[in-house]
Amino acid sequence: MARDPVALVARAITGDRAAIAKLISMVESGGRDAAAAGAALYPHTGRAYTVGLTGAPGAGKSSLTDALIGRIRNDGLEVGVLAIDPTSPFSGGAILGDRVRMQDHATDPGVYIRSMATRGHLGGLAIATPRAARVLDAAGKPWIIVETVGVGQVEVEIAGAADTTVVVLNPGWGDGVQANKAGLLEIADLFVVNKADRDGVAETVRDLEMMLDLSAHSDWRPKIIQTVATRGEGIGELWDAILEHRAFQELEGRLERRREARLREELASIVAERLRELARAACSGDRFEALLASVLRRDVDPDTAAAELLAPT
Amino acid sequence: MARDPVALVARAITGDRAAIAKLISMVESGGRDAAAAGAALYPHTGRAYTVGLTGAPGAGKSSLTDALIGRIRNDGLEVGVLAIDPTSPFSGGAILGDRVRMQDHATDPGVYIRSMATRGHLGGLAIATPRAARVLDAAGKPWIIVETVGVGQVEVEIAGAADTTVVVLNPGWGDGVQANKAGLLEIADLFVVNKADRDGVAETVRDLEMMLDLSAHSDWRPKIIQTVATRGEGIGELWDAILEHRAFQELEGRLERRREARLREELASIVAERLRELARAACSGDRFEALLASVLRRDVDPDTAAAELLAPT
Numbered sequence: 001m002a003r004d005p006v007a008l009v010a011r012a013i014t015g016d017r018a019a020i021a022k023l024i025s026m027v028e029s030g031g032r033d034a035a036a037a038g039a040a041l042y043p044h045t046g047r048a049y050t051v052g053l054t055g056a057p058g059a060g061k062s063s064l065t066d067a068l069i070g071r072i073r074n075d076g077l078e079v080g081v082l083a084i085d086p087t088s089p090f091s092g093g094a095i096l097g098d099r100v101r102m103q104d105h106a107t108d109p110g111v112y113i114r115s116m117a118t119r120g121h122l123g124g125l126a127i128a129t130p131r132a133a134r135v136l137d138a139a140g141k142p143w144i145i146v147e148t149v150g151v152g153q154v155e156v157e158i159a160g161a162a163d164t165t166v167v168v169l170n171p172g173w174g175d176g177v178q179a180n181k182a183g184l185l186e187i188a189d190l191f192v193v194n195k196a197d198r199d200g201v202a203e204t205v206r207d208l209e210m211m212l213d214l215s216a217h218s219d220w221r222p223k224i225i226q227t228v229a230t231r232g233e234g235i236g237e238l239w240d241a242i243l244e245h246r247a248f249q250e251l252e253g254r255l256e257r258r259r260e261a262r263l264r265e266e267l268a269s270i271v272a273e274r275l276r277e278l279a280r281a282a283c284s285g286d287r288f289e290a291l292l293a294s295v296l297r298r299d300v301d302p303d304t305a306a307a308e309l310l311a312p313t
Numbered sequence: 314m315a316r317d318p319v320a321l322v323a324r325a326i327t328g329d330r331a332a333i334a335k336l337i338s339m340v341e342s343g344g345r346d347a348a349a350a351g352a353a354l355y356p357h358t359g360r361a362y363t364v365g366l367t368g369a370p371g372a373g374k375s376s377l378t379d380a381l382i383g384r385i386r387n388d389g390l391e392v393g394v395l396a397i398d399p400t401s402p403f404s405g406g407a408i409l410g411d412r413v414r415m416q417d418h419a420t421d422p423g424v425y426i427r428s429m430a431t432r433g434h435l436g437g438l439a440i441a442t443p444r445a446a447r448v449l450d451a452a453g454k455p456w457i458i459v460e461t462v463g464v465g466q467v468e469v470e471i472a473g474a475a476d477t478t479v480v481v482l483n484p485g486w487g488d489g490v491q492a493n494k495a496g497l498l499e500i501a502d503l504f505v506v507n508k509a510d511r512d513g514v515a516e517t518v519r520d521l522e523m524m525l526d527l528s529a530h531s532d533w534r535p536k537i538i539q540t541v542a543t544r545g546e547g548i549g550e551l552w553d554a555i556l557e558h559r560a561f562q563e564l565e566g567r568l569e570r571r572r573e574a575r576l577r578e579e580l581a582s583i584v585a586e587r588l589r590e591l592a593r594a595a596c597s598g599d600r601f602e603a604l605l606a607s608v609l610r611r612d613v614d615p616d617t618a619a620a621e622l623l624a625p626t
Contacts, residue, residue, distance in 0.1 A: 034616070035616045035617070035620070038614045038615070038616045038617075039614045039616065039617050041614070042611060042613075042614035042615075043611055045611070046611060130615075259609075260605070260609055263605060263608055263609060263615065264605055266615050267596070267601075267604070267605060267608065267615050267618055267619060267622075268592075268596040270615055270616060270619035271592050271595050271596055271619045271622055271623060272592050272596075274619055274620070274623060275588040275589075275591060275592050275623070276588070278588060279581075279584050279585050279588050282584050283580070283581040283584055283585075288580075291580070292573070292576060292577055292580060295576055295580065296572075296573055296576060298355060298356055298358070298359060300355075301351045301352045301354070301355035302351070302355075302443075302576065302579050302580050302583055303347070303348045303351045303352065303583060304348070304351075304352050305580055306580060306583035306584045306587055307348075307587070309580075309584055310584060310587060310588070312625075
């Protein structure tokens, strides 16, 4: 298949899986093609609703995602999944360890699952994820699940940049205190206490309720849902809570404001990233070495040299 | 006095204290005048030798600086001192708490002492300090002491960017382990165990020697000097060690290579700082809001908008 971004977009919006795969790789890797693809995709986006899912490794996020996929497919709707792992060097086709169960859906043409990992590409996953989500959006997936593997800063940032953010805990996982420390309380629209057949559920729910009492959630108080994802228990309630949060957001322009704030952040991130690339380019190569030599000879001072490095050639 | 940078430089190189003070304030605050002053100063620099002095608060750095000033003045040489405190909001004329003793030298025309602190100016002290040091260099001070108050990242970076870096410890201050953790072992050319009349000197020296055995100092093994700065004990030895390190560096072009590496870092820092300013400017104001609105209307995609924000107006 040609790597012409515009031709790929034309095929992706018909749901062509190979084109979707190539486009995600393209926008992920950055560069000129990524920009062209992003520009061609963008007019076709804005219809998908994104659900972010985060929590500590082992909390059962993949099982929940799997169950949610099933729930969404039950309604006859298509769904795209981005499984984000900043700690893994594997990206693209790789299905990560405990995501094997999602393979059940891999042959379902209404489901598109993609793993994304850090490959040292510029900008990182926080910039690549919304780009990849827009590919799925343009391809007509009405629901997009963005699952991150952990509770590091990047994961929290990525999962928090969804329309509805679900934070997954376990009974006794850390009595909400850990969630608070990781900044999860701030980003959560919904809490899931998964593996709710284990001891300590009541304490975890109580801890969360207490911390929600203490925190300043303006108008939406995060719901707490108990699930046993591997047995499908509580998934209906979780899905209802997601729909309820979506309906709440669609009132009074909340969703638009949230998306505006997110685009504002994204635009600033892209600007910052482009300037970091500019800095890297300016501070390497022959031109830099030549100017450094001039500074060492005292022909030019450091400030003037820096200005020259940044002047258009 | 006029604030014309070039006129100020002409006066500063004759040793005019008021001009020196104004120039340091000027280069510290950044902006157009700072660049003009830096350019005018730079051809007059390169003769001074800088000694960096760092260590935990209370280790006795100010007493050591005071004693070193006395030692340098004994040889009839002039000396400039920059006392750097990233934790203080006070800068300029302010003599910080335990630096009062340096007041003894404040009336000596051969000594110029200046406190520098974070005033929220762009670039911060890591960029401002070498600029201020160049003012003192151009003003003809053959020795410049850069004293930092603590062992934070910025302090270590600043003190480490000297021709000779002295790390000040106390007996039992933390058996070298703390010094190692703070990155002091890497930057130290000399260790001073000050307050050497207290218990635990032998242990501290032994710990340091052991850690030096384990670390990979290429060709210069840092000396360990014991002092009681308040009584002037060990200051002669410290001074001799500084001169010895200087002589060592002046062999085989080591000092030139060290200064080249430093200038390389400084140039990259200035470039990065200028680009951060550019990012701040690009991501605020009417132009940013107008482009964000276009992105929200899907008239333009985020990447194209970012490129437009960074295009020359």
